[in-house]
Amino acid sequence: MARFLMSPLTSMLKEGTRIGDEPVLRNIEACKELTQKTRSSLGPDGLNKMVINHLGKLLVTHDAATIVKELEVEHPAAKLLVLAARAMEEEVGDGTNLVLVLAGELLSQAEQLIRMGIHPSYVIQGYTQCSESALSSLEELVVKKVEDVRDVAQVKTALRTSIASKQHHNADFLASLVSEACANVCPKNPVSFNVDNVRVAKLEGGSVADSVLLHGFVLVRDSEGTVKEVSNARVAVYNCSIDNASTDTKGKIDITTAEQLKGFAKTEEASIERVISGIAKAGVKVVVSSQSFGDLAMHFLESFGIMGVKVQSKFELRRLTQAVNASQIMTLDVPTAEDMGRCDSVKVEEIGGKKVLVFRQEKETCRISTIVVRGPTQNILDDVERAIDDGVNSYKSLCRDGRLMPGGGACEMELSRRLTTVAEATPEVHQYAMRKYAQAFEIIPTTLAEVSGHNATNAITKLMADHQAGHAAFGVDIESGSTKDMVEAGVLDLYLTKYWAIKFATDAAITVLQVDQIVMAKPAGGPKPREAGAADGQDD
Numbered sequence: 001m002a003r004f005l006m007s008p009l010t011s012m013l014k015e016g017t018r019i020g021d022e023p024v025l026r027n028i029e030a031c032k033e034l035t036q037k038t039r040s041s042l043g044p045d046g047l048n049k050m051v052i053n054h055l056g057k058l059l060v061t062h063d064a065a066t067i068v069k070e071l072e073v074e075h076p077a078a079k080l081l082v083l084a085a086r087a088m089e090e091e092v093g094d095g096t097n098l099v100l101v102l103a104g105e106l107l108s109q110a111e112q113l114i115r116m117g118i119h120p121s122y123v124i125q126g127y128t129q130c131s132e133s134a135l136s137s138l139e140e141l142v143v144k145k146v147e148d149v150r151d152v153a154q155v156k157t158a159l160r161t162s163i164a165s166k167q168h169h170n171a172d173f174l175a176s177l178v179s180e181a182c183a184n185v186c187p188k189n190p191v192s193f194n195v196d197n198v199r200v201a202k203l204e205g206g207s208v209a210d211s212v213l214l215h216g217f218v219l220v221r222d223s224e225g226t227v228k229e230v231s232n233a234r235v236a237v238y239n240c241s242i243d244n245a246s247t248d249t250k251g252k253i254d255i256t257t258a259e260q261l262k263g264f265a266k267t268e269e270a271s272i273e274r275v276i277s278g279i280a281k282a283g284v285k286v287v288v289s290s291q292s293f294g295d296l297a298m299h300f301l302e303s304f305g306i307m308g309v310k311v312q313s314k315f316e317l318r319r320l321t322q323a324v325n326a327s328q329i330m331t332l333d334v335p336t337a338e339d340m341g342r343c344d345s346v347k348v349e350e351i352g353g354k355k356v357l358v359f360r361q362e363k364e365t366c367r368i369s370t371i372v373v374r375g376p377t378q379n380i381l382d383d384v385e386r387a388i389d390d391g392v393n394s395y396k397s398l399c400r401d402g403r404l405m406p407g408g409g410a411c412e413m414e415l416s417r418r419l420t421t422v423a424e425a426t427p428e429v430h431q432y433a434m435r436k437y438a439q440a441f442e443i444i445p446t447t448l449a450e451v452s453g454h455n456a457t458n459a460i461t462k463l464m465a466d467h468q469a470g471h472a473a474f475g476v477d478i479e480s481g482s483t484k485d486m487v488e489a490g491v492l493d494l495y496l497t498k499y500w501a502i503k504f505a506t507d508a509a510i511t512v513l514q515v516d517q518i519v520m521a522k523p524a525g526g527p528k529p530r531e532a533g534a535a536d537g538q539d540d
Helices: 002-006 024-039 064-071 076-091 096-115 120-141 152-164 171-185 258-281 295-303 314-323 378-400 410-424 431-440 443-451 456-468 495-513
Strands: 018-021 049-052 058-061 198-204 212-214 216-219 229-238 284-289 307-310 341-351 354-360 369-375 403-406 474-476 483-485 492-494 517-520
Touching: 024 064, 024 076, 024 096, 024 495, 049 064, 058 064, 058 378, 064 076, 064 096, 076 096, 076 495, 096 120, 096 431, 096 443, 096 495, 120 403, 120 410, 120 431, 120 495, 152 171, 152 378, 152 492, 171 198, 171 212, 171 369, 171 378, 198 216, 198 354, 198 378, 216 314, 229 314, 258 284, 258 295, 284 341, 295 307, 314 341, 369 378, 378 492, 378 495, 403 410, 403 495, 410 431, 410 443, 410 456, 410 474, 443 456, 443 474, 456 474, 456 483, 492 495
Parallel strands: 198 369, 216 369, 229 284, 284 307
Antiparallel strands: 018 517, 049 058, 212 369, 216 354, 229 341, 341 354, 403 492, 474 483
8 A cells, every 4th residue: 555655646547648747848838839830920911821731621821710720739738829819719809819929928938937947836926917917007008999880980990900910902992891891780789799790702703802792692603593683572481492292101103094194293283383373472572492493383483483592501591581581481381471571682693704693682771791702712712701700800899899009019019118117116026927928018019020021129129219208109110110100000909809818818828837747648549529510511
């Protein structure tokens, strides 16, 4: 018994279990390696990464959320940073790279203190105290506020910086499209704004400047019959096939004469004609189905001048139902007034050589807006879609809190200056950690200058002098490499983006520093468990 108590921990665990002692520095190294990969993608001039995922799909992007998702990071400490980035993506929808870069720099600064002999507990204490000061100082740096989220001009100014980080040269154009799209579908209570109400339809060909906003829903497909245009239409949406119902059990019918065969066909024909004529009498001009259209049903739809539309995706069917304000009908029956929706115009149009079906709402505010994105390649279309998604998510954050802050590293440099003053007034040992925490914020303007090809040392020196002189809104000008007033330049960031980025980055760094041992069990045999929702496919 005594021997057992004196034996190492591995003897008490299953065979194959690995234990890592003193992992703090190793964890920091792993996190630094990850953040170094994404750091060069920060800002409007961020460099692209070419990622080939496990399915062999090629991705060329500098969107940090996409990069870390496709990298499939396995290291437990680096995974903590990835989880923080995902939490930022869910909370705000933008600023994932800001979280990764800031968390990596906080750990890099902590590494210097640990190598000097300062215990991680003092570092954690200093970081915690300094983060509270940073979050309280953040409110004092607010320079503007969006008063009306339905005012396209105000919203465009707020969204431009978020979109410019992905599409710098098309920022103004895309910001106008996103602002108008979001304002069009904004509900009476802006807090309940749903990002799914702004959709993106991607069509190869042309340039990004050819992209258009449509108030309604766009399907990248043709209609089923010869009816290609309907105005002031009532729409019936069926979640079943438009055909005679088939029985669950198999049956056998003996037909011995031609008259019996003709009568059987007439009965089937009369049945489907009765349903279609009832639909036509109800005033329906467009029939949408999630399944197939039978030949007989299509014949009678054509004879009554009704357009047939097939939507195979359950997600698109749900959004189309929402766009026309209809209800899904589960069986082929005559729709009631409550089940039917209406649309001002349903038309098949040709864009870039592809036929698309456009459901337009012109007389009233539509519940769905669609941005038809054009571009020469699929990679460019995907990148523009990510920029639009960031803009829509930023609009949702604006609906919760409309405060804006100077961008271009101005906010981070001012926080660094103020936190350094707080650290100097702290007499305890953890003041060293507070100094390092303040210094970590300088990584943002430094990176912005570096990835733009300018001398980062000169830019930071001048920026530091400007902030010491009281110019709190001055940031890095990525075009000249100097500094300028970010408020006058229209480079503004959301308050919520900065708030949650600092919070998540600090929490992730502290969590890594709190780990003093890693115990890894032997991996179980068999295939890896599938992630939740993987079978449903992507919600495009």
